[in-house]
Amino acid sequence: xxxxxxxxxxxxxxxxxxxxxxxxxxxxxxxxxxxxxxxxxxxxxxxxxxxxxxxxxxxxxxxxxxxxxxxxxxxxxxxxxxxxxxxxxxxxxxxxxxxxxxxxxxxxxxxxxxxxxxxxxxxxxxxxxxxxxxxxxxxxxxxxxxxxxxxxxxxxxxxxxxxxxxxxxxxxxxxxxxxxxxxxxxxxxxxxxxxxxxxxxxxxxxxxxxxxxxxxxxxxxxxxxxxxxxxxxxxxxxxxxxxxxxxxxxxxxxxxxxxxxxxxxxxxxxxxxxxxxxxxxxxxxxxxxxxxxxxxxxxxxxxxxxxxxxxxxxxxxxxxxxxxx
Amino acid sequence: xxxxxxxxxxxxxxxxxxxxxxxxxxxxxxxxxxxxxxxxxxxxxxxxxxxxxxxxxxxxxxxxxxxxxxxxxxxxxxxxxxxxxxxxxxxxxxxxxxxxxxxxxxxxxxxxxxxxxxxxxxxxxxxxxxxxxxxxxxxxxxxxxxxxxxxxxxxxxxxxxxxxxxxxxxxxxxxxxxxxxxxxxxxxxxxxxxxxxxxxxxxxxxxxxxxxxxxxxxxxxxxxxxxxxxxxxxxxxxxxxxxxxxxxxxxxxxxxxxxxxxxxxxxxxxxxxxxxxxxxxxxxxxxxxxxxxxxxxxxxxxxxxxxx
Numbered sequence: 001x002x003x004x005x006x007x008x009x010x011x012x013x014x015x016x017x018x019x020x021x022x023x024x025x026x027x028x029x030x031x032x033x034x035x036x037x038x039x040x041x042x043x044x045x046x047x048x049x050x051x052x053x054x055x056x057x058x059x060x061x062x063x064x065x066x067x068x069x070x071x072x073x074x075x076x077x078x079x080x081x082x083x084x085x086x087x088x089x090x091x092x093x094x095x096x097x098x099x100x101x102x103x104x105x106x107x108x109x110x111x112x113x114x115x116x117x118x119x120x121x122x123x124x125x126x127x128x129x130x131x132x133x134x135x136x137x138x139x140x141x142x143x144x145x146x147x148x149x150x151x152x153x154x155x156x157x158x159x160x161x162x163x164x165x166x167x168x169x170x171x172x173x174x175x176x177x178x179x180x181x182x183x184x185x186x187x188x189x190x191x192x193x194x195x196x197x198x199x200x201x202x203x204x205x206x207x208x209x210x211x212x213x214x215x216x217x218x219x220x221x222x223x224x225x226x227x228x229x230x231x232x233x234x235x236x237x238x239x240x241x242x243x244x245x246x247x248x249x250x251x252x253x254x255x256x257x258x259x260x261x262x263x264x265x266x267x268x269x270x271x272x273x274x275x276x277x278x279x280x281x282x283x284x285x286x287x288x289x290x291x292x293x294x295x296x297x298x299x300x301x302x303x304x305x306x307x308x309x310x311x312x313x314x315x316x317x318x319x320x321x322x323x324x325x
Numbered sequence: 326x327x328x329x330x331x332x333x334x335x336x337x338x339x340x341x342x343x344x345x346x347x348x349x350x351x352x353x354x355x356x357x358x359x360x361x362x363x364x365x366x367x368x369x370x371x372x373x374x375x376x377x378x379x380x381x382x383x384x385x386x387x388x389x390x391x392x393x394x395x396x397x398x399x400x401x402x403x404x405x406x407x408x409x410x411x412x413x414x415x416x417x418x419x420x421x422x423x424x425x426x427x428x429x430x431x432x433x434x435x436x437x438x439x440x441x442x443x444x445x446x447x448x449x450x451x452x453x454x455x456x457x458x459x460x461x462x463x464x465x466x467x468x469x470x471x472x473x474x475x476x477x478x479x480x481x482x483x484x485x486x487x488x489x490x491x492x493x494x495x496x497x498x499x500x501x502x503x504x505x506x507x508x509x510x511x512x513x514x515x516x517x518x519x520x521x522x523x524x525x526x527x528x529x530x531x532x533x534x535x536x537x538x539x540x541x542x543x544x545x546x547x548x549x550x551x552x553x554x555x556x557x558x559x560x561x562x563x564x565x566x567x568x569x570x571x572x573x574x575x576x577x578x579x580x581x582x583x584x585x586x587x588x589x590x591x592x593x594x595x596x597x598x599x600x601x602x603x604x605x606x607x608x609x610x611x612x613x614x615x616x617x618x619x620x621x622x623x624x625x626x627x628x629x630x631x632x633x
Contacts, residue, residue, distance in 0.1 A: 023488070140560070145610065149603075156594065263479070263571075281486065
């Protein structure tokens, strides 16, 4: 077990390192940020001073070496545009992104599971068929278009919800979040739902498939024969068994949610990490792009690692320590 | 088919029609009315995109034909020149929306189909080689595939765009890089199954070259699952390109796809001018759904386990 974890850790570190090289080298090929950032009127001396200040005059491997040295001490470079630490910029915006990602995960659980259960228990009903048809739409609709339509309907036409931005925050149990204020929740509703649509569809399908499979199992039949009420069978016996894949997938998909928040945040002008990435790509703010990508790769690697380890702990059938094929 | 007795029967009993594999395929496919309808719609969409320059009332990117005074006209308003009516209104720059949408559809389809096909060629070749060569090469290739597929497509695409910059060619490179892994995995899977079959052994006994066995014997037998992946991935590519363009990191303003039209219209959405985003979005949506419906039916038809 320990050997397995150590090996997985080393693999993960290698992935992060490889990604950092690819990203760093890749970004060096693009246009020179110096000319984007310096006033075109500036004279040669001024340009050179800026190049030296940003460290862009040194050979690329030295720049990369400085970058790695900094990264290990938590310094991922200084933003060209904002003039502050790239890591700090991202960390500052992380709570906003985590907020909609968590809200979206909760939505997919509390909307997806009941609908999936219903569709699994009554597979031939009209409502079930509508649920499944809608979930297909959830898969094929482009997220950004749905977001725009949501703004059009709920903000412009009906005027129920604010169209953009994040609401006021409040601190509760040491966590500062806009989820704790009424206005904050009103702001979070649309972006979170937009982000959750794909996951809701996924959870509906998983839950339905799990229910359809489990309902014919002996333990359900036995519980029925014993006279257990239908509510208890579904709520306790069935749900417990179908939750394992659902929770696993949701865990794995959490990283996906954060990646996809790039789109949602742009539509709803949500001040999170994703919006920062898009702005940085447009201004060629290299350190921020690199820092964002490193952090997201790290996040993915950690999520995958945790899920792998948890899985092997929870399910003894997953033989660990064996050579992966 | 076998010709049975050609006896002296006066009125010939109707023979079972000769069914070529293609005819059977068509018959199976048209079994679903929805899929047939989707296929017809897809063909119409592609034709419209192809002949767009000859059927639209104006070239939306010829400044001489666009009047800025016509900007943000409601659907159904006649153009100021009086020659035609803007049936779906105009956008912020005064371009006729029908024309702009058909031009956008051209670019969206071009990018989607082209990147789908290139990714298929690259991915299939790599997958085939992996399956055939085996050993370390195979496990290295599959490791890369697994690694790439563990990251969401949009993230990989964004990273590449950040590295490569904007432009049609750059977008296609990004989409191909995002998608080749799906093809490689699919082809490797079926090639592994195929390469253990007897006809491959027979071909090898005949002394055929590796290349010939791979591309003339194994590849054709891997095609059915590949075709399904192509349709699904093309729809994905179109959707992904639209998303990137919407984010402003995809195609440049000079080559507006549907995603860019939606993005341009978004700024007018809050003042109630819904049509600039709404109609291009509908076209995008219809295209994606139609391709997916065709793909679904193809999967059912081409799946040997489901065949009767």
